[in-house]
Amino acid sequence: xxxxxxxxxxxxxxxxxxxxxxxxxxxxxxxxxxxxxxxxxxxxxxxxxxxxxxxxxxxxxxxxxxxxxxxxxxxxxxxxxxxxxxxxxxxxxxxxxxxxxxxxxxxxxxxxxxxxxxxxxxxxxxxxxxxxxxxxxxxxxxxxxxxxxxxxxxxxxxxxxxxxxxxxxxxxxxxxxxxxxxxxxxxxxxxxxxxxxxxxxxxxxxxxxxxxxxxxxxxxxxxxxxxxxxxxxxxxxxxxxxxxxxxxxxxxxxxxxxxxxxxxxxxxxxxxxxxxxxxxxxxxxxxxxxxxxxxxxxxxxxxxxxxxxxxxxxxxxxxxxxx
Amino acid sequence: xxxxxxxxxxxxxxxxxxxxxxxxxxxxxxxxxxxxxxxxxxxxxxxxxxxxxxxxxxxxxxxxxxxxxxxxxxxxxxxxxxxxxxxxxxxxxxxxxxxxxxxxxxxxxxxxxxxxxxxxxxxxxxxxxxxxxxxxxxxxxxxxxxxxxxxxxxxxxxxxxxxxxxxxxxxxxxxxxxxxxxxxxxxxxxxxxxxxxxxxxxxxxxxxxxxxxxxxxxxxxxxxxxxxxxxxxxxxxxxxxxxxxxxxxxxxxxxxxxxxxxxxxxxxxxxxxxxxxxxxxxxxxxxxxxxxxxxxxxxxxxxxxxxxxxxxxxxxxxxxxxx
Numbered sequence: 064x065x066x067x068x069x070x071x072x073x074x075x076x077x078x079x080x081x082x083x084x085x086x087x088x089x090x091x092x093x094x095x096x097x098x099x100x101x102x103x104x105x106x107x108x109x110x111x112x113x114x115x116x117x118x119x120x121x122x123x124x125x126x127x128x129x130x131x132x133x134x135x136x137x138x139x140x141x142x143x144x145x146x147x148x149x150x151x152x153x154x155x156x157x158x159x160x161x162x163x164x165x166x167x168x169x170x171x172x173x174x175x176x177x178x179x180x181x182x183x184x185x186x187x188x189x190x191x192x193x194x195x196x197x198x199x200x201x202x203x204x205x206x207x208x209x210x211x212x213x214x215x216x217x218x219x220x221x222x223x224x225x226x227x228x229x230x231x232x233x234x235x236x237x238x239x240x241x242x243x244x245x246x247x248x249x250x251x252x253x254x255x256x257x258x259x260x261x262x263x264x265x266x267x268x269x270x271x272x273x274x275x276x277x278x279x280x281x282x283x284x285x286x287x288x289x290x291x292x293x294x295x296x297x298x299x300x301x302x303x304x305x306x307x308x309x310x311x312x313x314x315x316x317x318x319x320x321x322x323x324x325x326x327x328x329x330x331x332x333x334x335x336x337x338x339x340x341x342x343x344x345x346x347x348x349x350x351x352x353x354x355x356x357x358x359x360x361x362x363x364x365x366x367x368x369x370x371x372x373x374x375x376x377x378x379x380x381x382x383x384x385x386x
Numbered sequence: 387x388x389x390x391x392x393x394x395x396x397x398x399x400x401x402x403x404x405x406x407x408x409x410x411x412x413x414x415x416x417x418x419x420x421x422x423x424x425x426x427x428x429x430x431x432x433x434x435x436x437x438x439x440x441x442x443x444x445x446x447x448x449x450x451x452x453x454x455x456x457x458x459x460x461x462x463x464x465x466x467x468x469x470x471x472x473x474x475x476x477x478x479x480x481x482x483x484x485x486x487x488x489x490x491x492x493x494x495x496x497x498x499x500x501x502x503x504x505x506x507x508x509x510x511x512x513x514x515x516x517x518x519x520x521x522x523x524x525x526x527x528x529x530x531x532x533x534x535x536x537x538x539x540x541x542x543x544x545x546x547x548x549x550x551x552x553x554x555x556x557x558x559x560x561x562x563x564x565x566x567x568x569x570x571x572x573x574x575x576x577x578x579x580x581x582x583x584x585x586x587x588x589x590x591x592x593x594x595x596x597x598x599x600x601x602x603x604x605x606x607x608x609x610x611x612x613x614x615x616x617x618x619x620x621x622x623x624x625x626x627x628x629x630x631x632x633x634x635x636x637x638x639x640x641x642x643x644x645x646x647x648x649x650x651x652x653x654x655x656x657x658x659x660x661x662x663x664x665x666x667x668x669x670x671x672x673x674x675x676x677x678x679x680x681x682x683x684x685x686x687x688x689x690x691x692x693x694x695x696x697x698x699x700x701x702x703x704x705x706x707x708x709x
Contacts, residue, residue: 093531095538147496150473170537173470173496178530180500184507185523193511196519200508207501208416214493215418 073369074117077126081113081134088135088186089179099175106145108288112137112242114377115267119246119260121370122362129190129249136195137242139183140203146176195245202241209233218298218323220316224305228269235275236268243267259361263374266358271381273351276301277344278385280335286385292331298323302347307338348382355382396692397440400449404436404457411458411509412502422498429468431611435460435565437700438590442569442583444693445685452513452572459518460565462506463526469499518568525564532556541621541646543639547628551592558598559591566590582684586697589681594704596674599624600667601708603658609708615654621646625670630661671705678705 085107091097113134120130150172180203187196212230216222243264247257278287279294280303294301300308308316315337322333338344355378365371408430414420436457443453473495503526510519535553539545566587570580601610602617603626617624623631631639638660645656661667678701688694 091531093535096531096534099534147500150492150496169473169492171534173473173499174530174533174537176496176500177470177503178527178534180503181523181526181530184519185527188511188516188519188523190516193513193516193519196507196511196516200504200511203504204501204508207497207504208414208419210497211419211422211494211501212416214497 072373074114074121074373077117077131078110078113078134080131081110081117081138082107084131084135084186085138089139089182096178099171103142103146103175103179106142107138110134110138111271111377112141112239115239115264115374116242116246118370118373118377119243119264120250122365122368122374123247123252123256123260124250127249129195130246132186132190133195133245133249136183136187136199137238139179139186140199140206141238143176143179143183144206146172146179150176195249198241198245202237205233205237206235209235209237213299216300219300220308220320222300222305224302224309227300227302227305231269231272231276232265235272236265239268239271240264256364259364263358263361266354266361267378267381270351270354270358270378273302273347273354274381274384277303277347277351280331280338281344282385292328292335295323295331295334296327302350303338303343304334306346307341307343310341352382355379395696397437397444397696400440400454401433401436401457403454404433404440404461405430407454407458407509408461412462412505419501422494426465426469426498426502429465430461433457433461434594434700435464435562437696438562438587439565439569441693441696441700442566442587443573445688445691445697446570446575446579446583447573450572452518453569455509455513456518456568456572459506459510459522460561462502462509463522463529464561466499466502466506467529469495469502473499518572521564521568525560528556528560529558532558532560536622539623542623543631543643545623545628547625547632550623550625550628554592554595554599555588558595559588562591562594563587579687582687586681586684589677589684590701590704593674593677593681593701596625596670596677597704597707600626600670600674603654603661604667605708615651615658618646618654618657619650625673626661626666627657629669630664630666633664675705678702 089100091100116134116137117126117130120126150169184196184200187199190196209230209232212226213234216226216230240261241264243260244257247260252260276294279291279301282291284291293299295304304319308319311319319334319337322337323330325333359375359378362371362374365374409427412423414423439457439460440449440453443449473492507519507523510522513519532553532555535549536557539549539553563584564587566583567580570583575583599617602614602624605614607614616622618627627642631642634642642657642660645660646653648656682698682701685694685697688697
């Protein structure tokens, strides 16, 4: 079934250009590298980040060549994090194709991620000024910090909702936010419009990650096209779990601790059944919805037009998606 | 014992500035990140790459602030490759401290490497133009390709000397070469001087890697301060092995194949004893020496002075080092 993001839209032509810029940058004459890149191509999904960048540009001005380039850059950054996440999490399945680390080992996956990030910076520094490179690199610093924080707090039942939000702002929302910031700024928007779009991207990213974490507990691999239950498997506490623990008595906490240290592969199911009926999932979805409301509130000053419409549609997709 | 690179030299003050620029860039307020960075600091060794960059600058003009920044950038890139190499090779020991992957796991090591490379690009894009960022990113593309080629040819007894040289030019010499190129270019050297220094860095890098590969077979962990015997362990054919195979009869080849697929940890010793007395090690060292002769031939147009002297000393160190 096509998602709302896959139907006819004026943005599709620009997204095709992003794909072409992506392919032109990472092409390799080396057979082994080219084969790996073919595999990575299958990772390419809904192009959420380039989409945000282009829609923001169009909503405040118009899409220029730099936006196409930056769209390819942010997608490369995103794909590099997916590839390296697969090393981290030993995920078996990603977007319905075998994950890179399962076919070429951790070594190949590390290097392929490095290769993508290197090409992202290479392409970004083809632009006239260092401004975008500087912002993108600052964001990748932040993303790494978010991931490192997450590792440091693995299995820590004392992780608060505030800590969780801090982690996902860094590891996910920083990138969606900079997409909107650069989209607006590069289109020549004024300071206040850039700030609004930056805030939109930040709220949307937080909502996106909350929903992602909910889907990891509630969706099937077939729906999401990637491994599910990985957070519990890796001891990563997400919002539904944090909510559950807030209202838990000592017995519940003990059962949660036991679920989290049960056999690999059983953890998610056991955590899921503990949470069932407690309202923890619903609480997390409500939180995501309120971030989407906040996100769209930053769109109120935009002029009417298809780009503004599509930003609303994208926000709606984030909360409704099952993949 | 101090190496020739550690004695008093006019370059030391500038290298201190590089260290300070490095520390200022990667400082983190996050406790877990800061602890990891402390560990990385112990990786910092002879600062070969910043040294080449600074000496080249001084040899053709004078060291400017940009050189200090670029020195920190290339050291970050180099350290990122060390950290990710540790993931790849599961090395237990690196520069006499526990390797990152043994203390924080593969996940932490992948992220820490990502963090270093991200900061390298962040710092590099603080410079006025995109020129250096573009070159550095092009080189990191090349380094990844070299590493990927190496993985693809693991255990392949048909690897030729030319293939080997192609791999090490990419994975090692591309970075030392760009150090010399950017050192000269940023100092305002003319085209021909930049080309000479680029060629110097390329030859020196090739020699460096050949010697590194010889030391992996012949030195002790205590001498090098890092794991040895890793190449054989990982099925990476290096110049001495390639030379051995060139002159080998079918029996020798069979014994080599058996050594390479023997128990992990025994491989290097078995490969080493096969090579012993065949002249293969000596052949590789002779090749390294000839690259150093070629490297220094590119220095002939430099004006006399301490920087030129130190470039010769550095070239000499590359061939004589035991670490």
